[in-house]
Amino acid sequence: MDLPLRTYLIETYGCQMNERDTETMAGILESLGYVPVEKEEDASIILLNTCSVRESAENKIWAKMGELKKIKQKNPDVILGICGCMPQQEVTIQKIKQSYPHMDLVFGTHNLHQLPELLAKAQAARKMVVEVLHNNPGVIIENLPSRRADNLKAFVTIMYGCNNFCTYCIVPYTRGRERSRMPEDIIREVEDLAAKGYKEITLLGQNVNSYGKDLEVEIDFAGLLQQLNRVNGIERIRFTTSHPKDLSDRLIEAIASLEKVCEHIHLPVQSGSTAILKKMNRRYSKEDYLRLVEKLKNAVPDIAITTDIIVGFPGETEADFAETMDLVEKVRFSAAYTFIYNKRSGTPAAEYNDQVPEDVKSQRIQHLIDRQNQITLEENLKDIGKTLEVLVEGPSKTNPEFFSGRTRTNKIVVFRGNSDLIGRLIPVRIANAKTWHLEGEII
Ligand code: SF4
Structure with missing residues (x-):
């Protein structure tokens, strides 16, 4: 052909x-x-x-x-x-x-x-x-065509760029300063997705919590969620990424009260050491982060919290790493994306002269991964016996008789099913739990 x-x-x-x-x-x-x-x-x-x-x-x-x-x-x-x-x-x-x-x-x-x-x-x-335009033109071009990679779940960018200048990160230099899309443009895109049969949207931005700060209209991220929660046809709303320093009480209240906003937040902590957080320019302390987690868990008892952690940032001592492990014990993340710090030229941290030796970084990350995997499994085991709402995505990759989908807490669930279920929200009783997925049966 x-x-x-x-x-x-x-x-x-x-x-x-x-x-x-x-x-x-x-x-x-x-x-x-x-x-x-x-x-x-x-x-x-x-x-x-x-x-x-x-x-x-x-x-x-x-x-x-x-x-x-x-x-x-x-x-x-x-x-x-x-x-x-x-x-x-x-x-x-x-x-x-x-x-x-x-x-x-x-x-x-x-x-x-x-x-x-x-x-x-x-x-x-x-x-x-x-x-290559190096300076942020401050203009957002709307209505560009798009070929979506999925027909059930869609990414919706709500803002571009980042203002935070974390000392390890190149994004503010490559994606420019924060620019929020106008709420009506976002709502129109989400309504269009709903009309095409999409069930779930994930709102994207380097720091969605500061959505709207650069706009002349009076709106914040919680306000945007309220408006999107009213779009008929969309069943689930997710968002990423949230910077802890901008996680407002209003947003926590929105997660708790808006029925379409899922009980999951990705809240990168990066380190459990306040001294290292300062060197990273994250602008919150370990205690601030733990207070936020407490507020989230009080407001949304079943919330799943996931995070990013960097191990071996310049100057990280054994005591600093112990603080990270302590935070991991206290928060009990449902999953953590862990990274070994590597110099990123063009960022301030690459110039720091107290880099941590590679073998120390490797030992620390292995220790962290091992413990976090145990915690992930322990948290998943708590779901056994519960009936959870699952959005069915498609056949399981390993066995065509089985299908998989995700819970509102963003956990993968595998169950026996058929292709008629794809795109539907179904109740699944959890019978077994592994580190990376749950197993259950439709009820
Ligand atoms: S780590 Fe995130 S918040 Fe920090 S500068 Fe990079 S994109 Fe911005």
């Missing part, structure tokens, strides 16, 4: 913001008549949507760019592009120009809407086209 002439492949690295940007770029390309393909050899456009959060992630992308040279040699007409966070750094652009001249197109996170014209330029010019 002959392939269409206009085909594309986007490889996405990093966070959900990038996944959402990929959906937009896919929508733009499809509006130009391109169709998706799965193999690089079959694509007439290959885009790498990149992530800068860790140098190890960037190294993989440099290697991928090297590999793409072979594709270019076989098919000189293919357009090779790189976008996302990496090109937002001038040093990256210089390196691409010098060492990866086979790339055709380099554009940044603020240039997505220009994709059609950039592509046309790259196709006509036959030399590298570079278009």
Whole structure:
């Protein structure tokens, strides 16, 4: 079978913001008549949507760019592009120009809407086209086409950028300052998703808790949740990520009182040591965080709290790490994403001269993972015997007789079912619990 002439492949690295940007770029390309393909050899456009959060992630992308040279040699007409966070750094652009001249197109996170014209330029010019807006233009382009990756659950970006300048993080340098979308644009997008049959939305932003602060209209994140809770057809509302310093009582009250807002919060703590939190510029203490957790648990007794933890931040002593372990014991996270600190050039922490030796970091993270996995299992075991509402997503990957879905607390549940259940909210009685999923039966 002959392939269409206009085909594309986007490889996405990093966070959900990038996944959402990929959906937009896919929508733009499809509006130009391109169709998706799965193999690089079959694509007439290959885009790498990149992530800068860790140098190890960037190294993989440099290697991928090297590999793409072979594709270019076989098919000189293919357009090779790189976008996302990496090109937002001038040093990256210089390196691409010098060492990866086979790339055709380099554009940044603020240039997505220009994709059609950039592509046309790259196709006509036959030399590298570079278009990266480094300064946040303060403008949000609405109504771009989109090809959603899922037809049940959708990401909805509510704001872009970050104002926080945590000392380990590159995001404020790559995604610019905070800009909130207008509430009516968000509501329209969610109503449109509901009309198309979507059941669950996840609101995205680097720090959703500061939504609205930059707008002239009077609205905060809790107010936005109240409005979205009224959209018919949407059954579940999730959001990520929440910065602890901006988690207001109003938001806790909204999670407790709005029936569509799920009982789950991802609240990155990063460290349990107040001294390390200060060096990270997180602007809360261990005690502040524990107080927030107490408030959340009092207001929403069944809430699942997940977190991110960085181990081996510069200057982290055994006593600091013990504080992190103590916090983990006290909070009892339902899951934690743990990371070894790695220098991220361009950030203040990369310049700190009290870096922790690699073997110490490895020992600490292993200790943390082992204990957190036990806690995750212990927390899951508490669900045995409960009947939980599950949104059925599809067949289980390992056994076609079994289906899987998620609870409101975002835990995966596996149960015997059939494909008619996909997209429905069903009650499942939990019979067994593992570290990474629950098992149950439909009642
Ligand atoms: S809050 Fe901190 S860690 Fe999160 S994106 Fe902003 S600067 Fe990075």
